[in-house]
Amino acid sequence: MKKRWIIGVILVGMAVAELPLAAHHAFDAEYDRQKQRDFKGMVTKVEWTNPHAKFYVDVKETSGKVTNWEFELGSPNGLMRQGWSRYSLKKGDQVIVHANLAKDGSNLANARTVILADGHKMFAGSSADSSF
Numbered sequence: 001m002k003k004r005w006i007i008g009v010i011l012v013g014m015a016v017a018e019l020p021l022a023a024h025h026a027f028d029a030e031y032d033r034q035k036q037r038d039f040k041g042m043v044t045k046v047e048w049t050n051p052h053a054k055f056y057v058d059v060k061e062t063s064g065k066v067t068n069w070e071f072e073l074g075s076p077n078g079l080m081r082q083g084w085s086r087y088s089l090k091k092g093d094q095v096i097v098h099a100n101l102a103k104d105g106s107n108l109a110n111a112r113t114v115i116l117a118d119g120h121k122m123f124a125g126s127s128a129d130s131s132f
Helices: 002-023 076-081
Strands: 031-047 054-060 066-072 094-102 108-115 121-123
Touching: 031 066, 031 108, 066 094
Parallel strands: 066 108
Antiparallel strands: 031 054, 031 094, 054 066, 094 108, 108 121
16 A cells, blocks of 8 residues: 555656746747747836736838737846847847747747847857757
């Protein structure tokens, strides 16, 4: 009986340990490597949270319509190793973002680089990069 209980605890532990892995998505599951675009606009919100930092930008489309786009970055820890801080992007900042579009056609993209108003180019810690 004790042996069954130990095996049961081990199996439950293994199942629970796999949950974070299942929750984390692969780049190719959500984003299209072939669909890249540059966006220019004003930052409206920044979320410095795990597993990925995110920020939102109002982008004026060619039609004149303003659309709010969500951009996924790398993890806050990975971004800090590349020189970012939670204050690198602020609401109201003008930015240019080079990103891969989401496969589902939503206003979501995986940022590859972010060019700040002062011209500073920041690498976004994209999950498409082999270094992450």
